[in-house]
Amino acid sequence: MFACNGNVETFVLFRLSDKSEKWIEWILLIATCISAVAIIAILSLLVAFCLPLFTLGRIRGVLSSQWQPSGGYFGILPMCAGSLALSLLALSIAFPAAMGICTLLHVLARGVFNRFLLATVRFMTGIPTVVYGFVSVFLLVPPMREWLGAGTGFSLLTAAFTLSLLILPTIVLVLHARLEQIDPILRLASEALGLTPIQQMRHVLFPVASRGMVVAAVLGMGRAIGDTLISLMVAGNAPQFPVSLYHSIRTLTAHVALVVATDSRSMAYQSVFAAGLGLFLVTGLITLFIRKSGKAGREVRREKGF
Amino acid sequence: MKRVSDRIVTGAAWLSGGGLMLAAAVVIGFLILRGYKNLDLALLFGDTPWQAAIMGERPVFGGIWPAFMGTFYLVFLSSAMAIPIGIASGIYLAEYASRRLRSLLGFFVDLLAGTPSIVMGLFGFTAILFLRKTLLPEAQTCLFLAAACIALLVLPYVIRITETSIEAIPEPLRLLGYSVGFTRWRNLRSVLLPLASRGMLSGAILAVGRASEDTAVILLTGVVAHAGIPGSMFDKFEALPFRIYYLAAEYRNLGELDQGFATSLVLLCISGTLFLIAVCLQKSAEMRWKRR
Incomplete structure (x- = not known):
């Protein structure tokens, strides 16, 4: 009997399983299918609860730009824009910082400091999100209010700073893993050419790892869009389009949390299901993209298990 | 220049x-x-004497003991669901699945890993709405529902870590069992699983850590500010991360604010410690094969 063993193609010419062991394989398979069933259940429940929007022609009401339940306006577009603005802003803070930190890790810092920096990054992935939010409410919001005159201090900018701190470790770890895989011969060659460490990083290592950089950025974006607590606690939750950095915004995730907690009108609920479905589809697309980028996806998977 | x-x-x-x-x-x-x-006993138990509080003889007001126990039950239940299923899936994906099945099922695991926690919470919430319309008109969000949703949230971590720690075993050792005539399951049980156990343990601990810190899921699936210690799996409950969120938004006096800081510190210690243990285990598991 032939069996292909794992991912290394080794063909083993042995009797691999008894008939009596068939049931074990079945149990394991059923356990594995639970993930698939869960995904299908999530998708179908959300779609089922969104259906009334389409059959009753209310979809236009939900995809409009005003949220005012008392006045009968249930548009979630401001929240979509809020989510997008917040996660892009957080990414644009976190990504350059992650590149800087990876430069430190790979060519600049040495020895103890290097290990300490990496350990700090790893440890930061273990800090609960709600703790970031809590600290930010008391440490970042007051200065924002007083120094920048940013209204109440609960603003797009405040949330973006906090959120960038949350996604930074993810981006650094993915990028770092990709850079570590680069063939050491490339580094030797660039050193032999007389490139300074920084030039190596800029002209050799980063270009070689460009795909890993895209994956890291997309993954960070996914985490930023999916995060609820930071925007719920720090962004102020006013349902308006993000017109300035100092204004309060509401994200889709926070919208779901707020409406389920407070409202009970059917139309408000339906907007929540639409928001949930939208979030699910966007993060699904991101997962698909990361898988499609092939090999890069492998280390992502490993790094996601922080 | x-x-x-x-x-x-x-x-x-x-x-x-x-x-x-x-x-x-x-x-x-x-x-x-x-x-x-x-950080003292009053933080946990308020004015209630601690012996009475632990035995459940007297309810605790003002302390975080109910939230602490709520989180404990939540983590316990969700780990009891996620860890066995996750380990079984990891074993299947690493050892049994054919290449095509592995890629297909692996995709679902990735999707699950990428799903935001608020969507997982919304899933639990819609499941209750669905149950109310169909089988159980009495259904409401509760501890069991929250634990099930959290279990789904942490499941991918357990699966992936189990899978990678089995795959990390060097090829000669993987074939060892077969060479002495073991069947596939016997080889797994006697050779591969013991070798991969350290990595699998780190996955389980990581899952516990993530289950204890997540807030968005429980926000939609039955956490409340004042519930006391849950009497059964179908009660509402309190939880540490929700307590922190609640205090940040609605503290009424400085005492409550101080409690918020102390609670954050407690949660940070819990998940930080779990996280460090998991990372150390994982490192030592990796080193084992690298040093060869």
Whole structure:
């Protein structure tokens, strides 16, 4: 009997399983299918609860730009824009910082400091999100209010700073893993050419790892869009389009949390299901993209298990 | 000219590294400074004597004991669901699945890993709405529902870590069992699983850590500000992360604010410790095969 063993193609010419062991394989398979069933259940429940929007022609009401339940306006577009603005802003803070930190890790810092920096990054992935939010409410919001005159201090900018701190470790770890895989011969060659460490990083290592950089950025974006607590606690939750950095915004995730907690009108609920479905589809697309980028996806998977 | 740009990049790199360290230090230092004074029995039990509170003879008001126990039950239940299923899936994906099945099922696992926790919470919430319309008109969000949703949230971590730690075993050892005539399951049980156990344990601990810190899921699936210790799996409950969120938004006096800081510190210690243990286990498991 032939069996292909794992991912290394080794063909083993042995009797691999008894008939009596068939049931074990079945149990394991059923356990594995639970993930698939869960995904299908999530998708179908959300779609089922969104259906009334389409059959009753209310979809236009939900995809409009005003949220005012008392006045009968249930548009979630401001929240979509809020989510997008917040996660892009957080990414644009976190990504350059992650590149800087990876430069430190790979060519600049040495020895103890290097290990300490990496350990700090790893440890930061273990800090609960709600703790970031809590600290930010008391440490970042007051200065924002007083120094920048940013209204109440609960603003797009405040949330973006906090959120960038949350996604930074993810981006650094993915990028770092990709850079570590680069063939050491490339580094030797660039050193032999007389490139300074920084030039190596800029002209050799980063270009070689460009795909890993895209994956890291997309993954960070996914985490930023999916995060609820930071925007719920720090962004102020006013349902308006993000017109300035100092204004309060509401994200889709926070919208779901707020409406389920407070409202009970059917139309408000339906907007929540639409928001949930939208979030699910966007993060699904991101997962698909990361898988499609092939090999890069492998280390992502490993790094996601922080 | 090149020198100047080199210097700028170097400066920026050190700045971002320093900024990260500073931010981590500020977050942790701030919590310790504001919170350590209130780390005492009164934080946990309020005015209730602690023996009576632990035995459940008297309810606790003002302390975080109910939230602590709520989180404990939640983590216990969700781990009891996620860890066995996750390990079984990991074994299947690493050892049994054919290449095509593995890629297909692996995709679902990735999808599950990428699903935001608020969507998982919304899933639990819609499941209750669905049950109310169909089988159980009495259904409401509860501890069991929250634990099930959290279990789905942490399941991918357990699966992936189990899978990678089995795959990390070097090829000769993987074939060892077969060479002495073991069947596939016997080989798994006697050779592969013991070798991969350290990595699998780290996955389980990581899952516990993530289950204890997630807030968005329980926000939609039955956490409340005042519930006491849940009497059954179908009660509402309190939880530490929700307590922190609640206190940040609605503290009424300085005492409650101080409690918020102390609670954050407690949660940070719990998940930080779990996280460190998991990372150390994982490191030692990796080193085992690298040193060869």
